């Protein structure tokens with residue numbers, strides 16, 4: 001049944017896009033000179049993948065600073081690269097990193113989040129003051145110094 005909750009999957013992915021738990025990968029080091037996208041990287045250079053940077057690339061995402069779960073819905077106009085009929089580069093969305101050192105816990109994590117969220121949604125109601133929707137202090141940052149009050153009530 002959870003496998004039918006497509007929109008919940010889109011919401012989870014959109015949260016992972018906008019606020020990836022790991023913003024950068026672990027550092028990597030080149031053992032010899034390499035060329036990536038025309039840029040020569042000398043040997044012994046330390047590099048990291050900027051996951052969040054990929055997730056906010058406006059060549060790949062419509063209005064990247066906006067929360068739009070529909071961008072993961074293949075039937076949505078937001079699914080394709082902006083202004084094109086092309087699908088996004090698979091590396092545009094990499095909250096679990098990519099390649100040999102990517103997260104082996106990804107399938108478990110995605111299922112676990114879905115199970116946990118559906119439990120929380122089915123058991124409790126949530127409300128916030130309507131003006132909070134347009135309050136610029138409400139952001140994803142954990143240390144923004146602003147506390148958002150959420151009223152949580154148990155469903156009967």
Ligand code: HEM
Pocket residue numbers: 020021022024025026095096097100101102103104105106108109
């Ligand atoms: C939302 C949940 C999760 C996210 C976003 C996430 C993300 C990541 C990322 C980005 C990496 C690569 C880090 C790097 O560059 O070194 C990673 C590695 C790893 N993750 Fe996760 N992870 C999640 C959940 C989990 C879970 C549930 C498990 C285990 C049950 C897990 C196990 C691992 C392990 C063992 C590695 C190291 C892989 C390696 O170095 O070869 N992760 N994860």
